[in-house]
Amino acid sequence: MKQRMITMLVGMMLGMVLLSGGYAAGTALTATLSDQPIYVDGVQVHMTAYQIGGNNYVKLRDVGSLVDFNVYWDGAAVQIESGKPYTGVGPVAQTPAPVPTPTPAPQIPSGGYTITADHWSREDFSQQANPAVFTGVYDRALYNAIRQTLVDGGPGTASAYCMVDRQNYGEVKRLLGRMDSTRWLKHHIPDNFTNYYEYLDYFAVSYEAPEQYQSALNFIQPVAAQAGQMGTDQEKVEYLHDYLCDLMAYDLEAVAGVAKVFLSQTHEVKGACGDYVRAFNFLCGAANIPSFTIRSSNHSWNMVYADGRWLNVDVSADDLHGNKNALLVEAYPRHTDIAPQATAFLKELLVPGSIK
Numbered sequence: 550m551k552q553r554m555i556t557m558l559v560g561m562m563l564g565m566v567l568l569s570g571g572y573a574a575g576t577a578l579t580a581t582l583s584d585q586p587i588y589v590d591g592v593q594v595h596m597t598a599y600q601i602g603g604n605n606y607v608k609l610r611d612v613g614s615l616v617d618f619n620v621y622w623d624g625a626a627v628q629i630e631s632g633k634p635y636t637g638v639g640p641v642a643q644t645p646a647p648v649p650t651p652t653p654a655p656q657i658p659s660g661g662y663t664i665t666a667d668h669w670s671r672e673d674f675s676q677q678a679n680p681a682v683f684t685g686v687y688d689r690a691l692y693n694a695i696r697q698t699l700v701d702g703g704p705g706t707a708s709a710y711c712m713v714d715r716q717n718y719g720e721v722k723r724l725l726g727r728m729d730s731t732r733w734l735k736h737h738i739p740d741n742f743t744n745y746y747e748y749l750d751y752f753a754v755s756y757e758a759p760e761q762y763q764s765a766l767n768f769i770q771p772v773a774a775q776a777g778q779m780g781t782d783q784e785k786v787e788y789l790h791d792y793l794c795d796l797m798a799y800d801l802e803a804v805a806g807v808a809k810v811f812l813s814q815t816h817e818v819k820g821a822c823g824d825y826v827r828a829f830n831f832l833c834g835a836a837n838i839p840s841f842t843i844r845s846s847n848h849s850w851n852m853v854y855a856d857g858r859w860l861n862v863d864v865s866a867d868d869l870h871g872n873k874n875a876l877l878v879e880a881y882p883r884h885t886d887i888a889p890q891a892t893a894f895l896k897e898l899l900v901p902g903s904i905k
Contacts, residue, residue, distance in 0.1 A: 583605050609627065668694065671697060671709065678898075685717075690711035693709060694710050695898055708739060710752060724895065727842040729830060731834035737753045764812070787873075794864060796817065798820075804821070810824070827842075840854075843892065845884050845885050850862065850875065853877075
């Protein structure tokens with residue numbers, strides 16, 4: 550079995566059962582939910598635990614899921630497979646269903662990348678979006694270029710593109726930066742572009758994971774896996790919010806990048822609101838929660854899409870004041886978004902049709 554540790558902060562016996570609850574033969578016992586914190590490799594996790602007769606009990610299958618060994622009931626006994634990843638079922642039921650082969654996106658031509666139009670994407674994704682978001686530079690061509698990149702999910706494909714003039718370049722670049730999470734979106738020009746001189750405003754987008762974020766991504770994998778087991782998006786967001794509050798401490802003068810926050814350490818990492826925002830976007834990206842940055846004139850926080858709604862989350866404010874007043878709130882008084890048109894465009898980019 551992998552050498553992992555699950556520790557209880559209060560030194561009490563830990564009982565593990567495959568099914569919920571527990572019993573003692575011939576004795577009427579009362580089971581109550583335990584509030585003991587549980588850690589895996591130093592990271593606090595959410596696991597339902599029961600206190601029975603002075604002892605704490607958790608489900609063995611929950612332990613297997615978090616520590617990653619397989620455990621299942623074969624109809625006669627509990628089976629544990631220490632060398633196999635957790636599935637919760639036995640060998641007979643583990644036969645995987647056939648996986649359909651995806652249709653590959655067109656690849657960048659090896660002989661040169663030549664364009665003949667001022668915008669192109671393989672699909673008109675803008676038809677899925679609320680047309681009210683298409684204003685100024687935030688037009689359908691830009692929407693399709695970015696949305697195509699998000700759908701393709703990585704480098705190596707023929708780039709969807711549009712034209713962004715110099716006057717609007719900075720605005721679009723800031724828009725992309727607001728979506729940074731486990732991967733970054735950046736302006737991209739193919740190496741073998743043959744006629745750039747004809748289209749100097751050419752704008753395509755790369756979507757790649759920064760190499761310097763790999764250790765941070767590895768560090769939060771248990772957290773992302775735990776969030777994935779929760780029933781609702783709002784539960785996931787609250788779990789990630791509390792986890793980040795435990796890792797960080799607000800300091801207006803401090804600077805803490807993602808690679809610094811998600812690293813084994815013995816003390817809280819100090820950071821300002823922007824550091825909290827980037828770290829929370831990173832966590833949401835790992836947990837597949839749509840998230841991006843919101844800014845006022847002197848502050849920043851997150852907007853997340855949870856259970857069918859776009860909601861505000863301000864982790865730095867909650868951590869500073871020791872409450873959850875800015876967790877999953879629809880309205881955020883006294884905080885004015887300085888770029889509402891870009892915000893509406895971002896919502897439709899990440900979740901088409903979400904503001905109809």
